[in-house]
Amino acid sequence: MAEKSGKLRKVSRPPSFKLEIPADETNKQIIMDKMHKVRDRLVRLSNRPVNNREILETVLDKWIEASCQENQARHSIGGSYLKVKKQDVNQKLFITAQKSLMKLVDIASAHEPHKYSWSSSPYLPNGKYFINEKINHAFDCSGMLPSHYTRFCSFSGIGLINKSNREKFYKRHKDSISSEYNESIQTALLEEVGSYETLDGINILTDARHGWRKNTKDTSVVAIGEETHKVIDCIHITKSDDNISQRHEIIGTTKLYEKLERETVNVKTHTHDRNVAVNKFIKSSPLAEETLNQNDTWHAVKKIKPKMQSISSGPLKYKGISWSEQLSDKIEPVVTHFHWCIKNCNNDPQVLRNNLINIINHYKNDHSSCNENSRCKKDPKYEPKRIIITDKIAEKLLRQVIEDSVIYKYPEDFVLAKDTFYVESFNNVMNVFQDKRIAFTDDHYRSRSQLAVCMWNENVDRHFTSVWKARDPRAPRSQRGKKIYKARTYKFRENIWKNYVNSLFQRPRLNTHSAPMSVQKIEGIKKTPSEVWVKPFVGAIRHNADLRQTAYNDTIPDWDHSWKNMSKTF
Secondary structure, eight states: OEEEETTEEEEOOOOOOOOOOOOOHHHHHHHHHHHHHHHHHHHHHHSSOOOHHHHHHHHHHHHHHHHHHHHHHHHHHOSSOOOOOGGGTTOOBOOOOHHHHHHHHHHHHHOTTSEEEEESSOBOTTSOBHHHHHHHHHHHHHTOOHHHHHHHHHHHTBOOOOHHHHHHHHHHHHHHHHHHHHHHHHHHHHHHHHTSSSOSOEEEEEEEEESSSSSOSEEEEEEEETTTOOEEEEEEEETTTOSOGGGHHHHHHHHHHHHHHHTTOOEEEEEESOOHHHHHHHHHOGGGTTOEEEEOHHHHHTTHHHHHHHHHOOOGGGBTTTBOGGGTTOHHHHHHHHHHHHHTSTTOHHHHHHHHHHHHHHHTTOOTTSOTTSHHHHOTTOOOSSOOOOOHHHHHHHHHHHHHSHHHHOGGGTTTOOOOHHHHHHHHHHHHHOOTTSOOOHHHHHHHHHHHHHHHHHHTTOOEEEEEOOOBTTBTTOOSOEEEEOOOOOHHHHHHHHHHHHHHSOOOOOOOSSSOGGGOOOTTTTTOGGGOOOGGGHHHHOOSHHHHHHHHHHTSOOOOOTTSEEEEEO
16 A cells, blocks of 8 residues: 655555575575576466565476375275176176386376377387287197187187288297297207217107098108107198108108208117008118117007907807917916017017917926016916916917917017107197098198197106105006106296397398488388388388388288277266
């Protein structure tokens, strides 16, 4: 207020107070600079001068308002628990990435009054969604069938990547699978060679697995090292190699020996499940002139059991002619006796034959030729548990079964008592990736075989935690027990993904000497535009309208979810 009094005009100042703030000169200058900035902002907004009180009130009011809104938001959220309503139980599901979720949080905090489109997956350098590529990689490496994947996604409500996009991914992904497979078998071969003291060769187990049950198109000939039990090669043979599927195993075996010869690896002993063509190859081929041929004992002995059953029971009218009652209790004992004879022949074919013939004398209660360490020879009070053979017909039938067996005819192929147990076990792993009911293309069949090899080589002979010994009615005499193995590992899958990602992040090298960047061209871009994915160079090197259109089409995302881009108004 101003009061008039004579000559002077007195102006009254509004009441004020002092606010003491502890700070040195540096902090004081910082605070004063902030005050000036706020003052200038308020002056421009209100179009009038403001004082320090208005500045402090405005700043404090804004802070209090923001703090109250934050507290209200926290109370309204009520934690992470969210109860699903009945009408929402059929809502769609989607997969997202960690970075994408963090991006959504940033968007929500920075664009409150706006509408913003959010992608649930980041992009890879090839223009594809990271989530799609990761799902495709898991699909390929798991051995899952396309029909299983389709049903799983449909039943669970997860978005489905269509067949066309899966095939496009596989064409880029199969090279990474092959690379991991080649490294796996090469490492397995080196380990097998190094496991022998003399280093003059290796022992192998082989078998052929057909892709179908009848008239197969594909055959996998697998070779496993006898010491490490790892696959050193898995050769894929098709009808393009030979139209007769029965000849696929010998073709694969020949290719195996040719490869080992290139690797300068000698095969000392080769065990297989008695393929006659492979027997002939090993005994006559120059590639296997230093190789000892051996056949699997289990496949040979298992054929004895049905023959023993045929001479131990039958129609009553043929009793004493084609079968004898004295042989009824000797089916399993004779099979066991065959295994014992093979393991105790001292690598001598003639001793093996003599042991087999002695089976007849043993069950006639004549133990003069039995082994010195056997109980029937050492125990003077020994009494046979089986029916003693006294009938000449029974003796004749038993002798005929023994002499007709391949073990008696070709004892030199069984003297080392080898078996192909690990090959048969590997074939079970192959069934995980290759269903014999499904006809795969050559590329898919080969990739699935390679994945089976990688998983086998990583987990074979892994440690076990305990042994469970339970009586099995199917094998009452078994004393080995069942090993409780540790969980499988899948490092090969991580390596395949790493190889694939590295191939995406390898930038193509451009020749900058022949022409300026603005007119530089990439050789073969029309043939394989998908290989040229470097986006910063697209505008500089592609001037042709057709090429630009090709590049645009190649970088379109292939996300097939109906909810691929989520929008939300905040």
